[in-house]
Amino acid sequence: MKSEMDSMYANQVWTLVDPPQGIVPIGNKWIFKRKMGSDGKVETYKARLVAKGYKQREGIDYEETIWQMDVKTAFLNGHLQEELYMDQPEGFISKTESHKVCKLQRSIYGLKQASRSWNLRFDEAIKSFDFSQN
Numbered sequence: 001m002k003s004e005m006d007s008m009y010a011n012q013v014w015t016l017v018d019p020p021q022g023i024v025p026i027g028n029k030w031i032f033k034r035k036m037g038s039d040g041k042v043e044t045y046k047a048r049l050v051a052k053g054y055k056q057r058e059g060i061d062y063e064e065t066i067w068q069m070d071v072k073t074a075f076l077n078g079h080l081q082e083e084l085y086m087d088q089p090e091g092f093i094s095k096t097e098s099h100k101v102c103k104l105q106r107s108i109y110g111l112k113q114a115s116r117s118w119n120l121r122f123d124e125a126i127k128s129f130d131f132s133q134n
Contacts, residue, residue: 001030001047005092008049011076014086014102016094025085025101026061027052028110049089050110056084062113078107078117 008014019025028051037043056062061084086102088094107114123133 001049001091004047004049005089007076008108011106013076013106013108014104016088016097016100017085017103018099019085019101023085023101025087026055027087028089028108030090048109051086051108053110053112053114056112058112062111076106076108078114078119078121080104080107080111080113080117082113084111 028049031048031050033046033048034042035044035046061082063082084104086104086108088098088100088102094100104111107117111117
């Protein structure tokens with residue numbers, strides 16, 4: 001969990017803000033996995049923080065989505081075009097600012113538009129090297 005949160009902080013995924021009037025932040029949850037070695041023993045434990053994207057409303061919290069592929073921390077590089085708020089993650093709630101919510105600056109796993117926002121950022125980066133789509 002600490003490693004996942006370190007990635008979130010390093011990528012400046014959110015800023016803590018007072019919740020705007022009338023805004024209900026989306027929730028989040030921790031997903032835990034064990035990576036097994038070829039000998040069948042646990043090699044590593046993995047924790048991923050994901051947004052409860054099923055609570056998002058089309059046209060309000062997101063506009064467009066695409067199919068996804070998996071690249072480690074790829075979604076944390078996507079910039080959000082929408083204004084979106086999330087509860088602070090369980091186990092990492094600020095002791096001094098517990099009443100605040102996370103204003104998402106970047107995509108997070110579980111958001112409906114996460115794949116799309118990462119794809120737009122990736123496309124922009126590739127084109128900056130004069131590559132073109134075929």
